[in-house]
Amino acid sequence: MKPRHKRALLIVAAIAVISVAALLILNALNSNIALYVTPSDVAAGKAPKGQAFRIGGMVKEGSVKRDGLTVHFVITDMAKDIPVAYTGILPDLFKEGKGAVIQGRIDSKGEFIASEVLAKHDENYMPPEAKHALEQAQKNGSAK
Known part of the structure; x- marks a missing residue:
């Protein structure tokens, strides 16, 4: 094999390895x-x-119910309410009437099954998306 062919084969192999690595990284990120x-x-x-x-959104007042380690509550944006179930220990700052961000999935019954609950850590802070959503919901609710 000529050196030129070896070099071309090496370049093709390197491109293939880089492509596979990039595909795996993008899949993991996605x-x-x-x-x-x-x-x-x-x-x-x-x-x-x-x-x-x-x-x-906000944890609805009077919605927190404990069943062993499972906690059921309602998250609201003042326009719509979504029931949530979380099994585990809640953050110390988690309270009714306070902001929270919950990660998880919707089950077949329409309940949000949480895998992680994040409570608002400061009275003055709210994620920009949550703040905007609450403002929009309050505008739409007062317009009706």
């Missing part, structure tokens, strides 16, 4: 992406099907 969706979007059927996503 499977770990969690889209942010509001309760109104979930109620409208705009939530990703069969994929984990994040839902954010």
Whole structure:
């Protein structure tokens, strides 16, 4: 084999290895992406099907019910309510009437099964998406 052919074969092999590595990296990143969706979007059927996503809003007053390690509560954007079930220990800052972002999936009954619950850590902070969603829901709710 001529040196020119060896070099060409080496370049083709390197391109193939880089392509496979890039494909594996993109696949891993895609499977770990969690889209942010509001309760109104979930109620409208705009939530990703069969994929984990994040839902954010306020924990509805009087909705927290404990059943052993499983906690049932309702997350709201003041326009729509979504029931949530979470098995595990909640963050210390998790309270009714406070903001939360929950990651998980919708089950066949329409309940959001959470795999992670994040509580708002400061009175003045709210994720920009959640703040915008709450403002829009309040505008739409007052317009009706």
